[in-house]
Amino acid sequence: MAHALLIGGTKGLGKVVANDMSLRGDTVSIIGRNKSDFDSDNIHSYGVDITDYDNIRNTINKIIDKNGPLNYCIFLQRYRGGGDQWSGEIETTLSATKNIVECVSSGFGDNDNCIIMVGSVFSRYVGEGQALSYHIAKAGLEQMMRYYALNLGKKGVRVNGIMPFTFLKEESKEFYFNNKELMGLYEKITPLDRMGATEDCSNLIMFLCSPLASFITGQNILIDGGMSLHWPESLVRNMNGI
Numbered sequence: 001m002a003h004a005l006l007i008g009g010t011k012g013l014g015k016v017v018a019n020d021m022s023l024r025g026d027t028v029s030i031i032g033r034n035k036s037d038f039d040s041d042n043i044h045s046y047g048v049d050i051t052d053y054d055n056i057r058n059t060i061n062k063i064i065d066k067n068g069p070l071n072y073c074i075f076l077q078r079y080r081g082g083g084d085q086w087s088g089e090i091e092t093t094l095s096a097t098k099n100i101v102e103c104v105s106s107g108f109g110d111n112d113n114c115i116i117m118v119g120s121v122f123s124r125y126v127g128e129g130q131a132l133s134y135h136i137a138k139a140g141l142e143q144m145m146r147y148y149a150l151n152l153g154k155k156g157v158r159v160n161g162i163m164p165f166t167f168l169k170e171e172s173k174e175f176y177f178n179n180k181e182l183m184g185l186y187e188k189i190t191p192l193d194r195m196g197a198t199e200d201c202s203n204l205i206m207f208l209c210s211p212l213a214s215f216i217t218g219q220n221i222l223i224d225g226g227m228s229l230h231w232p233e234s235l236v237r238n239m240n241g242i
Contacts, residue, residue, distance in 0.1 A: 008077030069109035093137035149218035165224035167196030191226030
């Protein structure tokens with residue numbers, strides 16, 4: 001049995017990862033703005049402001065005292081608005097991650113240890129619907145992942161990232177199911193002929209958070225069903241049936 005700490009895991013992908021890890025027998029501790037509504041014998045949640053460093057440090061120490069040393073730490077948090085967007089994105093995505101990594105790096109056990117940073121394709125691409133601050137924060141997160149992979153490797157801690165493309169989440173399924181044309185377009189231009197699902201992201205996280213990935217570190221893995229393989233001209237032709 002392993003002990004996983006999820007940062008921002010009370011809904012969406014985090015909820016799926018927590019349940020998957022629980023099903024394989026791991027102890028799961030979740031830190032989010034609010035406690036989750038799905039606590040169980042081996043899922044424990046804590047409502048904490050992750051930008052409050054003293055509070056988060058005290059909470060993590062309590063979690064380790066209660067549930068034992070960590071094996072995995074997974075960052076899934078997102079800035080959800082309120083206040084200045086630029087400072088909010090930087091504090092939530094970068095400053096909080098840095099502070100928590102430095103807090104937990106001495107709290108890992110003797111077995112398989114890994115940190116996962118869930119980023120975005122917008123660390124490398126520009127999306128019209130996302131703010132500059134989001135792009136900058138995700139690009140910084142990718143470089144932070146590499147930095148810690150290099151500097152924590154000697155301590156037996158692997159550090160990797162994942163970059164999900166657009167995928168069907170519980171909270172977005174209704175939108176796509178009600179917009180069949182848009183969903184069909186995604187399926188048409190994706191080599192694997194379907195949209196990604198939350199489970200696809202969770203499956204990769206589960207693999208990376210296991211001894212099967214014991215020689216993988218410093219990698220930011222794109223989950224897009226092959227979408228990024230398209231040459232732009234080919235993509236335009238495909239979209240227009242040419």
